[in-house]
Amino acid sequence: MNDLLIQPFQLAWATGALSHGPLIRKTTLLGDLSAIFTDGDATQLFPDRPAYAVDMFDTPGGEGELYVGVTHLYPGKVGDEYFMTRGHFHQRREQGEVYFGLQGEGLLLMQNQQGQAWTEPVFAGSVHIIPGYTAHRLINTGSQTLSALAVWPSTAGHDYTSLPHGFALRVIEKAGKVRIMAVKHG
Structure with missing residues (x-):
């Protein structure tokens, strides 16, 4: 009977720490994100400072498989913009995703193809x-790490280039308050 009992992967819900499985960690530095902030030059003041890390279980990919990972978005600002993830559509646009907030506070910014x-x-x-055909980005508006669990199809892929002007909204701090501003591309 013991040969049939397989221990599941584990998640510490309060912190987003993954365990009991093979893990991959990818850290994104401020210097990697200069194109997404309005004041991209400011990211070069601390280019080696981590903006966020993604931990995921190293599981097989392929049609019908799912990936599970946690994004840990650190607190901070570049100019008046809060730290944010790069944001993306899926390469396979029809593929959706689910996020579960674990700790911290922030916003999920979404934008459809229109x-x-x-x-x-x-x-x-x-x-x-997060429906298919929808770009998405996390933004940390709080003072502690924002962690969110994500589950997505392993065949979804990431497309970081299909928003040439970025998202249509920006999240900034003005007079100590979170403000959501429309961006005019033109």
């Missing part, structure tokens, strides 16, 4: 269904 953009608050216990 350019309509909206945000949802992310906090411990929040659940976010």
Whole structure:
């Protein structure tokens, strides 16, 4: 009977720490994100400072398989913009994703292919269904690490180049408050 009992991967819900499985960690530095901030030059003041890390279980990919990972987005700002992830569409546009807020506070910015953009608050216990054909980005508006669990099809892929002007909304701090601003591309 013991040969049939396989221990599952584990997640510490309070911190987003993954364990009991093979892990991959990717860290993104501020210097890697100069193109996404309005004041991209400011990212060069601390280019080696981590902006966020993604931990994921190293599981087989392929049609019908799922990836599971946690994004840990650190607190901070570049100019008046909060730290954010690069943001992306999926290469296979029809593929959706689910985010679960674990700790911290922030926003999930989403934008469809027609350019309509909206945000949802992310906090411990929040659940976010990201539809297919929708770009998405996490933004940390709090003072502690924002961690979100993500589950997505392993065949989805990431497309970081299909938003040549970026998202239609920016999240900034103005007079000590979180502000969501429309961006005019032109």
